[in-house]
Amino acid sequence: EEQLVQSGAEIKKPGESLKISCKGSGYSFISYWIGWVRQTPGKGLEWMGSIFPADSDTRYSPSFQGQVTISVDKSISTAYLQWNSLRASDTAMYYCARRATTGYWYFDVWGRGTLVTVST
Amino acid sequence: DIQMTQSPSTLSASVGDRVTISCRASQSIVSWLAWYQHKPGKAPKLLIYKASSLENGVPSRFSGSGSGTEFTLTISSLQPDDFATYYCQQYHDYSPVTFGGGTKVEIK
Numbered sequence: 001e002e003q004l005v006q007s008g009a010e011i012k013k014p015g016e017s018l019k020i021s022c023k024g025s026g027y028s029f030i031s032y033w034i035g036w037v038r039q040t041p042g043k044g045l046e047w048m049g050s051i052f053p054a055d056s057d058t059r060y061s062p063s064f065q066g067q068v069t070i071s072v073d074k075s076i077s078t079a080y081l082q083w084n085s086l087r088a089s090d091t092a093m094y095y096c097a098r099r100a101t102t103g104y105w106y107f108d109v110w111g112r113g114t115l116v117t118v119s120t
Numbered sequence: 121d122i123q124m125t126q127s128p129s130t131l132s133a134s135v136g137d138r139v140t141i142s143c144r145a146s147q148s149i150v151s152w153l154a155w156y157q158h159k160p161g162k163a164p165k166l167l168i169y170k171a172s173s174l175e176n177g178v179p180s181r182f183s184g185s186g187s188g189t190e191f192t193l194t195i196s197s198l199q200p201d202d203f204a205t206y207y208c209q210q211y212h213d214y215s216p217v218t219f220g221g222g223t224k225v226e227i228k
């Protein structure tokens with residue numbers, strides 16, 4: 001079964017750093033882009049950026065460029081989303097998703113999400 | 121960015137009902153539209169891509185139509201498993217791709 005398994009919920013304080021993960025299995029992980037999508041009550045679903053595991057080519061949404069870092073460790077089929085200094089506004093559910101095998105920019109496999117809560 | 125507007129935001133329906141969800145793009149996206157189903161605590165599920173192509177394994181009661189700026193997701197006969205939130209997503213402009221605000225299908 002093709003799946004993406006995300007790391008567990010996190011509770012952090014403003015200013016702290018965080019790295020969440022997304023592990024792929026059941027398919028050739030290095031062959032397909034992995035994207036990160038943020039979900040908040042106010043703004044809904046927002047694509048943050050994507051990475052191609054084979055060569056770590058990374059693309060960011062202009063809204064998230066410089067705010068987060070997307071990385072990958074292809075040796076363990078895992079993609080990451082990282083913050084250096086969290087803000088309360090980063091509180092959200094974060095999903096990883098695989099770009100479709102058709103090569104178009106929709107997503108055919110999703111993780112269950114990682115809830116990040118940033119609060120004093 | 122291309123704005124995607126879904127309507128209604130909430131829909132109350134009964135098992136067996138025909139359900140229609142609309143998605144409008146702020147500019148033409150040709151047929152580059154996907155639909156997803158999302159249930160709380162679960163991974164979103166791809167239903168439809170390229171506006172009307174059914175993803176493998178998705179029941180045939182789901183169908184998509186439209187082109188340009190107006191799109192529709194139809195559930196021909198609502199089943200208990202279909203109560204969920206549905207999202208559209210455009211991928212005509214992939215930087216960034218954008219999603220609709222969601223339509224929650226509730227039990228009437």
